[in-house]
Amino acid sequence: MIKTYKLEDGIAASRVINSWEKVAGSMIFKHTEKIFIRKNNLYLKLDSPALKQELSFAKSRIIKKLNKTVDQNLIEDIIFL
Numbered sequence: 001m002i003k004t005y006k007l008e009d010g011i012a013a014s015r016v017i018n019s020w021e022k023v024a025g026s027m028i029f030k031h032t033e034k035i036f037i038r039k040n041n042l043y044l045k046l047d048s049p050a051l052k053q054e055l056s057f058a059k060s061r062i063i064k065k066l067n068k069t070v071d072q073n074l075i076e077d078i079i080f081l
Contacts, residue, residue: 012070013037019069023062028055034081040074042066045081052080 021029034045059078066075
């Protein structure tokens with residue numbers, strides 16, 4: 001039924017967002033103001049420019065961890081707002 005209504009990506013996106021604290025850690029999670037997925041891009045709004053810079057260096061590692069949580073290549077890029 002899920003495949004029939006093409007809900008798989010929405011469910012996977014929800015699982016990625018819900019796993020953000022586990023993947024990023026509680027300190028980064030506390031500084032996350034907004035998180036959403038659009039067109040295979042994860043958008044993050046953080047309250048710390050220094051943290052944005054630090055996470056930009058770890059983008060590929062974070063993407064791999066998030067995609068592993070849903071067992072598919074859902075996230076292609078992370079965009080910091």
